[in-house]
Amino acid sequence: MVKLLLFSPTPQEAKRVGVYDNGKVIDLAKAYEILYDAKPPNWFYDMKELIEGGNGALYLINKVLNDLREVKAKVSYDPNQVIYYPPIPNPEKIFLLAVNYRAHGQEANTPPPKEPYIFTKFNNTLVGHRQPIIYPKASQKVDYEIELAVIIGKRGKYIRSSEAYSYVFGYTVFNDISFRDKQFPPESPYGMRWVHGKGMDTAAPMGPWIVTKDEIPNPHSLKLTLRVNGEIRQEGYTEDMIFKIDQIIEYLSNGITLKPGDIISTGTPPGVALATGKYLKPGDVIDAEISQIGVLTNYLVEEK
Known part of the structure; x- marks a missing residue:
């Protein structure tokens, strides 16, 4: 619409x-x-x-x-x-999926998960189109991940996959900024550190707008492209998702009430800096583009 x-x-x-x-x-x-x-x-x-x-x-x-x-x-x-501004600056919940693209799992030498692997971010991470991403003093390995985000349109719980799309309002571009030296500490008996590894300020650029779902009848036929200073770093298609959107909604709503404005970011294709070593630096300009939606542009500013 x-x-x-x-x-x-x-x-x-x-x-x-x-x-x-x-x-x-x-x-x-x-x-x-x-x-x-x-x-x-x-x-x-x-x-x-x-x-x-x-x-x-x-x-x-x-x-x-x-x-x-x-x-x-x-x-x-x-x-x-x-x-x-972020199209929804104050969602109650922001969900993200780890390793939900087959090719991304292959580059990370990670076997496909048997069920969706979910982590979260908070509202402090959200930032809009053409706004700065902070390159923090706390990290030296700042990464990018272009993702298709689903915006929930109505309240629901225990949603069957066959009904899942009736709970979708629309779609937008999401960039899951990650801090790999925090996410993967050299020695930790408790595994990855998700809070600082994913949750620092401005670590979730989103936008530039929400496209209502009627304009995208098949969200699994979209192309994702991420460029840094004009260089293509990531390229893939949403059809490569391991768990499709209806499956993700069914999984998440199993015991969790989804509400209007909740965000589900559905994973990233290959090409992340964790695999290539091409980490971001202050001054970089990122263009994250998804076909039928648009281009989300942000730039990195060193924290003083």
Whole structure:
């Protein structure tokens, strides 16, 4: 149906939900106010509330877009000029899958897991399109992982795989930034350290927008490409997933209530720096692209 983003026209203005349409960002709140001479609904300021609004919220968005006509120029912005935020800056839960692409498992010399292997991140990691990733003082091995993220659209628990896609709102690009020297300590009787290895500040770039699921009828036919300073580092296809999206949702919801706005990032293809040795450095520019969605761009800034 639409590409939805969270943005502000200037640093001084409040965040609001927009639609990316034909090379422009449409300000839904401003459009509603001009068209109907009324206060815009909260749906147009909070992506999670919009998702919780379900079909009613999407119907209203389509009505606004259809009514724009002569006022469209007044509510349209250059996408290169606006400020982007994570489409959902405050999800209750962020799930990620380890080794969910066959080729990635092969490069890591890791056998395919018998069931989805899940870890989590926190809201401190989320950062939007064209925003900086901190190269932390705490790590010297900063890695990247392009992933397809699923946005949950409605509350559910014990969801059968046959019903899983009815709980999906849409999809976005996710970059699982990792700190390998923290994730894999030289000596630890307790295994990997997931919190510092995956959870430092700005370690989850996400965006630039959410594409509603009707625009991507088959999420397992998408191409993923990650470039660092223009050099292709990762390339793969979502069909290489070991556990497909419906299986992941069934697995996660077995005892855990999924809620609107929850994020599930579904794993990464091969080419990570852990395998190649090409770790990130301050000043690097990362472009993470998924077909039918778009390009998520971020740059690394050294922590002072």
